Every structure is written in C-alpha cells, then in structure tokens.
Amino acid sequence: MNLYLGIDTSCYTTSVCLLGEDGRVVRDERRILTVPSGGRGISQSQMVYQHTRNLPELIERLRPALEGSRIGAIGVTHQPRRREDSYMPAFLAGWGCARSLSAMLQVPLYCISHQENHLLAALRPLGTVPADPFTGLHLSGGTTDLLYAVADEEGLSISRIGGTSDISAGQFIDRVGVALGFPFPAGVHLDAMARKGDMDIKGSRVFCRDGEISYSGPESQAQRQIAGGTADSCAMSCWTLKTVWNGLQELLDAGLAGGMDKLVAVGGVMSNGFLRSQLLRYAGRHHVRVILAPDGYSADNASGAAFWALWKERGHL
Incomplete structure (x- = not known):
C-alpha cells in the first residue's frame, strides 16, 4: 500500500503526516517550536535551527507505520503564500528534507x-478538491485574510479580497495573552481562561474600510488596561475573543456583499471554540456553507500537503 507524506515547517510548529490511499491520517507527528518565557515569537534563524533538529526525530516516529507500505509521493510547504515575493527561511528546512527524501x-x-x-x-475529509471557486478565511498567528480560491494544476490559485490592515487576529490574541502572563503562543491559554468567564461581555468595535479591518486600536486599549493594573484576566480574555469576532463579522459581511456562499475557514485561530460557534451561527443566518478543518487540524499541521500529494497521484479517493 502507498502512503503519502506531508511536511510543513512553519513559524510555530514542525509537522509531518502520513495519509493512506483513502485520505485518512495514518500517522501525525508535530512539535511546537520553543519560545522563551515572556517572548512573543522567535527569529527565523531559531526557527530553522529548531526545525532542523525536530525533523529527523519526527520522521523516525513515522517508521512503524511504514511496515508493509511505501511512500508513494511527498507534499511539502515551501513558502507562506503562493506568490513570487513570498519567502520565509523557516520553510527551507522542510523543503530541503522533502527534496532529499524524494x-x-x-x-x-x-x-x-x-x-x-x-x-x-x-x-x-471531503475526499476531493472542488473544481468550483470558494471563499477562504485564513486566521493564524501572522495572517487574517479573506480569500478567493480555485484549484489548478499547482494547488490552489488564491487572491486576497480582504483582511487586516495591521496586526492579525492571532497577533492580537497573542499580544494580549502574553501581557496577561500566558505562554506564547497564547491562544489556547486565553481560550481556556475565557471559558471560565462571561462571553456576553461586549467587545470593542473594530474599524473596517473597503474589506480591511484593524485590530491595533483594540490591542492598544487592552495593553493600557493591563499595564494600569485594571484588567481582570478572565474578563480581558472574553473581551479579546469578542473583539476578534466583531472584526471577523465585519470581514464576513464584506464577503457576503461579494457573493460568498461557500466558506472554508482555517488556521490556528479557528481552533477556538467560541469563534467556531459564532462562525457557524453567522453562516446559518446567511445561508453560507461552512467547511471547518477536523478537530486538531485547524492549527499548523502537514495533512494538507500530504493530501495534495495524494490527490495529484490518484486524482480521486
């Protein structure tokens, strides 16, 4: 039986994944990059160093799954976005490893x-790459983009149709979370704290113009309150997530105005239970079909790269 290997070396996680011929995950190994306490990220050189150390061990962990099977093809991420000017050294670690294995x-x-x-x-999980165009929402530590996507021979041809004009939703969450004393990346910790609070709290209004939203104002507001000692961690966590949603709603309204009827929502920020539930309610009200990654696969992982290798080799599942 053929297995299909995916490799992704992002700014947050070293990821490898094996898929079977039916598209199901056979083995999934990841390691979150180490960030110093109180830090809000690491340098690209540190990312490359950690990925270079992590990859051999993670790939060795795949070996038991290969008994009686072989690698049929490899998929790898080699840049942040599909653009000529999109480059980040972190991806060289995975790309080099994949090229050598290939x-x-x-x-x-x-x-x-x-x-x-x-x-x-x-x-x-759908077992297919749709031929028709769709709208994408990518929410991660460095990205908040509303996208127009359509499949082609090289993957997905993507055009940006909206997003943030300054910091991303993930950066907003991480900066507030670190200021509250949570480890970086702070999303999972801020989410856990918010679950203890009252999500009926009113978040800040988020400015939107021509499909571009801005989180820098609310972030400054949060930092002032935290620095002044007037912020309760639980209430601030709830307020932050509510403010993120206020901005996303503005962004989605712009998508609706452009004819959005199918939305694929991805990225680490979409792991958040509150944001997922709000998005599903919004989609129900506006008759938009929403596709979310399975549990555990909104955050950085390599299953998409493995799936593309499988799709290119077989064309069907």
Missing part, C-alpha cells in the same frame, strides 16, 4: 504554500 526514494515531490496547506487540510 530523490532517495525516487518518488514525486509536490510543493505548495503554507496557506494552501491549511485550506487543503480542511478539504481532505
């Missing part, structure tokens, strides 16, 4: 962007 095993190698990987991870 050459030694004499199997095809398929390169896609990190953004395509996220969207394909959500599409994988």
Whole structure:
C-alpha cells in the first residue's frame, strides 16, 4: 500500500503526516517550536535551527507505520503564500528534507504554500478538491485574510479580497495573552481562561474600510488596561475573543456583499471554540456553507500537503 507524506515547517510548529490511499491520517507527528518565557515569537534563524533538529526525530516516529507500505509521493510547504515575493527561511528546512527524501526514494515531490496547506487540510475529509471557486478565511498567528480560491494544476490559485490592515487576529490574541502572563503562543491559554468567564461581555468595535479591518486600536486599549493594573484576566480574555469576532463579522459581511456562499475557514485561530460557534451561527443566518478543518487540524499541521500529494497521484479517493 502507498502512503503519502506531508511536511510543513512553519513559524510555530514542525509537522509531518502520513495519509493512506483513502485520505485518512495514518500517522501525525508535530512539535511546537520553543519560545522563551515572556517572548512573543522567535527569529527565523531559531526557527530553522529548531526545525532542523525536530525533523529527523519526527520522521523516525513515522517508521512503524511504514511496515508493509511505501511512500508513494511527498507534499511539502515551501513558502507562506503562493506568490513570487513570498519567502520565509523557516520553510527551507522542510523543503530541503522533502527534496532529499524524494530523490532517495525516487518518488514525486509536490510543493505548495503554507496557506494552501491549511485550506487543503480542511478539504481532505471531503475526499476531493472542488473544481468550483470558494471563499477562504485564513486566521493564524501572522495572517487574517479573506480569500478567493480555485484549484489548478499547482494547488490552489488564491487572491486576497480582504483582511487586516495591521496586526492579525492571532497577533492580537497573542499580544494580549502574553501581557496577561500566558505562554506564547497564547491562544489556547486565553481560550481556556475565557471559558471560565462571561462571553456576553461586549467587545470593542473594530474599524473596517473597503474589506480591511484593524485590530491595533483594540490591542492598544487592552495593553493600557493591563499595564494600569485594571484588567481582570478572565474578563480581558472574553473581551479579546469578542473583539476578534466583531472584526471577523465585519470581514464576513464584506464577503457576503461579494457573493460568498461557500466558506472554508482555517488556521490556528479557528481552533477556538467560541469563534467556531459564532462562525457557524453567522453562516446559518446567511445561508453560507461552512467547511471547518477536523478537530486538531485547524492549527499548523502537514495533512494538507500530504493530501495534495495524494490527490495529484490518484486524482480521486
């Protein structure tokens, strides 16, 4: 039986994944990159160093799944977005590893962007890459983008139709979370704190113009309150998530105005239970079909790259 290997080396996580011929995950191994206490990220050189150390161990963990099987093809992320000017050294670690494995095993190698990987991870459970265009919502530590996507021979051709004009939703959450004393990345910790509070709290209004929203004002407001010692961690966590949703609602309204009827929502921020539930309610009110990644696959992972390798080799499941 052939298995299909995916590799992703992002700014947050080293990820490898094996899919079977039916598209199901056979083995999934990840390691979150280490960030110093109180830090809000690490340098690209540190990312490359950690990925280079992590990849051999994670790939070794795949070995038991290969008993009686072989690698049929490899998919890897080699840049953040599918654009000529999109480059980040962190992806060189995974790309170099994938190229070496492809050459030694004499199997095809398929390169896609990190953004395509996220969207394909959500599409994988459907067992198909849709031929029709769809709207994508990519929410992560460095990205808040509303997208127009359509499949082609190289993956997904993506155009940005809206997003943030300054910091992303993930950066807003991480900066507030770190200021509250949570480890980086702070999303899961802020989410856990918010679950203890009252989500009926009113978040801040988020400015939107021509499909571009801004979280910098609310972030400054939060930082002032935290620095002044007037912020309760639980209430601030609830307020932050509510404010993020206020901004996303503005963004989605712009998508509706452009004819959005099918939405694939991905990225680490979409792991948040409150935001997922709000999005599903919004979609129900506006008759939009929403596709979310399976539990555990909104955050950085390599299943989308593996799925693209499988799709290119088989064309069907």
